[in-house]
Amino acid sequence: MKVEQIYTGCLAQGAYYIVSENEAAIIDPLREIKPYLDRLEKDGVTLKYIFETHFHADFVSGHLDLSKKTGASIVYGPTAQPQFETIVAEDDQIFEIGNIKIKALHTPGHTMESTTYLLIDENGLETAIFTGDTLFLGDVGRPDLAQKAGSVTQEDLAGILYDSLQSKIMPLDDSITVYPAHGAGSACGKNMQKETVDILGNQKRTNYALNQPDKESFIREVLDGLTAPPKYFGMNVAMNKGGYESFDTIMDKGLTPISVEDFEAYAEETGALILDTRGAADFHKGFVPNSINIGLKGDFAPWVGTLIVDVKHPILLISQNGTEEEAITRLSRVGFDNVLGYLNGGFDAWKNAGKETDEVKRISPAEFAEEFKEDSKVIDVRKLTEYSAEHIDNAYNKPLDTISDWVTSIDDSEHFFLHCAGGYRSMIAASILNSHGIRNFTEIDGGFNGIKKTEKLPTSDFVCQSKTI
Known part of the structure; x- marks a missing residue:
């Protein structure tokens, strides 16, 4: 058996690749699926299941493209209602991969379909939990994202999350490894530790949320200090639930070079936002007027989502030569699929053509x-x-x-x-x-x-x- 955490720092997100015998499973995959396909080919194994812990809000999952390319079944937890073919697991349902098992534990609270997946090894021992946004290291998932006006409040969800943790997570053995969906820096929690893997016993001792004396205290402490979630979260949930264009299609469209002569006209005709992904040290010395700088070498995707918000807004890219594909990939992770193309030759081409430039002191x-x-x-x-x-x-x-x-x-x-x-x-x-x-x-x-x-x-x-x- 092999368990690999595939951690993406920009999103503070952990996906998981699990192999047993000649079969594999992937939990919470990112939008671009080539890294997973490469692993499957290298190991000579067949992807059997794609497990989703919930409908993610902070990124667009790669479940649909991965299922189409491999034939693997997509699995969600109880109450999930996706608009595509999937397996909606029952609570405690067992899935076999090679000679190991994965058990679905319904743990609502962060969202109502949130599910923790319990790994049972070749010897029948419970060895790890993939907790999604139910349990983080040092924190728990924010219970305010799945509120429904007039019916379910964040207090209700926090109480449901408390019951899930007490009935499904806390009774598990202290030696079990905890693999969360996010780490420090994610907007899905407020107090996460910098580590990305831990044992459950340590979390029982150190996680403030697991050490509250009663449900009322838990609700109060978990909700205290929560800031408003980024506005693009709801759009990502809709894409994960309802479907989206193929990543390959998005990449082909975005990797369209646009000449200096056409770039300005494109911006005016389409109302596109000009997004300059160069570093601050280069940007401040000169840039295309009215362009917005969000550097690739930083928390690029979350800041794009937070500040641009509308995932359908058209975007024109200005990037350091050779980084256009990375920019489009990272934009797609948070659902910004409407990249019309990039300035051929980058800012230097614009400047050398004698076009107007601006700068920041x-x-x-x-x-x-x-x-x-x-x-x-x-x-x-x-x-x-x-x-x-x-x-x-x-x-x-x-x-x-x-x-x-x-x-x-x-x-x-x-x-x-x-x-x-x-x-x-x-x-x-x-x-x-x-x-x-x-x-x-x-x-x-x-x-x-x-x-x-x-x-x-x-x-x-x-x-x-x-x-x-």
Whole structure:
């Protein structure tokens, strides 16, 4: 038997590849399926089942393409109602792969169809659980995504999740390995540990959600501090439940090179968003006017989903040469399938053609320390928890994920400094501000991490972030 966790850092997501004898199963696959097909071919095994722990909200699963390419059956848990052929498992139903078994444990709460899959090895021993978003390391899945107006509240779902954990997970042996669907950085939980694998006994000891004295306490603690989920989540659920275009089709369409001469016309005719995926260090020196910068070398897909929201919105890409395929792949993971093509030759081709360009003023933390005055206006786009932990005195906290709410209130007549933790998010914010005609600001390279090292600027007292969640 072989169990492999296939972890994707950008989404903080874990898929699982399981082999026994000449058969295999995959749990919660990502949109692009080539890595799984390559493994199946290398191992010379047949994919028998594709197990889905629930209808994912933060990414589009590869279940449909994978089933079409391999003939494997898709399995969801009880109460699931997908709009395609699938096996809807019964609670405690057993599935055989080679000489091992996988048992479906219905664990509703995060969503009503949420299911944990229990792995039983060749010797009949219960050895691992694939918990999806039911149980994370250090946390549990947020119970606010499957609310239904007038019928099911987040308090109801939290109570259902408590019952699932107490009746299905807590009675299992402490030695069982826990394989969650997400790790730290995912928007599906609020307090996840950096590790991606653990044993259940350790989670019973250290996971705050598993150590509440009663259901009421559990509901209160799990709901405390939850921020609103990204707005694209509902669209991803609809795609996972109802179906989507083939990944191959999306890639073929997106990998269309567009000449400099046509690019500008395409943008005007289609209303497409111009998405520049270069790093901040390159973007600030020059970019196509009104383009939005979300760099590939960062949490690219989640920020695209959070800020663009509408998965059907047309997109025109500007990328570093050779990274177009990666950009389209990562966009597709969160359902942004309407990539019309990319600027052939990238920004350099645009610049060399004599087209209009724009730039963002960027300075180092040392330069900021020299320019900073007591009455300087500073906007910090980090999360509230980061800001609460430590910040520049009198800085305004305006988190990037809420920029659509505050961008129109910015007074462009008053200069301000802009920063995040390291420069990734502040350059995204800078590009959005620029596209709204707001230019009277200076962005700080290296962000607050660099600012602290100057030791020349007044900051609040540090507070451990775990206490601010």
